[in-house]
Amino acid sequence: MPQFTPTSLRKAVLKMAFAGATVHIGCAFSIIEICAVLYRNHLRYPGSDPRAENRDYFVLSKGHGVMAQYACLNELGWVTDTELAHYFGDGTRLKGLSDAHVRGCEVTSGSLGHGLSVGVGLALAARLRNTDQRCYVVAGDGEMNEGAMWEALLFASHQKLDNLMLVVDENGFQAMGRTKEVLGLDNLAGKLESFGFETRTVDGHDEHALDQAIRMLNENRNGQPKAIVARTVKGKGVSFMEDENAWHYTRLNADTFATAMAELDEQ
DSSP, X not given: OOOOOHHHHHHHHHHHHHXXXXXXXXXXXXXXXXXXXXIIIIOOOGGGOTTXXXXXXXXXXXXXXXXXXXXXXXXXXXXXXXXXXXXXXXXXXXXXXXXXXXXXXXXXXXXXXXXHHHHHHHHHHHHHTTOOOOEEEEEETTGGGSHHHXXXXXXXXXXXXXXXXXXEEEOSEETTEEHHHHHOOOSHHHHHHHTTOEEEEXXXXXXXXXXXXXXXXXXXXXXXXXXXXXXXXXXXXXXXXXXXXXXXXXXXXXXXXXHHHHHHHTX
């Protein structure tokens, strides 16, 4: 039975990143609890089938955080241990960005700003088919700089898509610096509310708070799309990675891998 514990998921991310000599550890770590709570308590896959016609949808708009999702898919048995061990290797289907060819990944994303539009389309299609499917979209706060995000928000509100939930990973960073320095978002929750979204702000590493916010919003079918601003720490879980944007691009070596794994073992 999948447990989706944050420590085990972070260890899986480290193993993938080390095996593939690749990057984007920090931005995967910041969404670990978000992914864990969604997969453990909310996403519905009838028959444990990632392609079930009446499944819920998980759209990872910030596709560069895909190692967190792959770790969850591994616990579900949709991605194998062998695939994780060969992450980013020659011939693998597990690439460094979300890819719809992987079972469980709904979109090919990583070109930021597009995943929410796909999620809005999925939510609208479910509503038109009169199903009870929900669509959860995880986006980054840096990604919210993209104009396409706000067009999608306007459309979702106009269509009254209360089966759509946007979770913003507000870790305060984007690729080249702090979001407040690159293009400040200021009161993001207030902006989302002004676009017609029913919005909650929570600690994005508090699993109980995340779960409660998702449940409360899902219970309210009032014609408003939903949003959670999840305040997170980039690199959360490993002390020398936390709030260090260098770990957006830094690769693990044998020493940093061993140190990070040992720290997680103590948690």
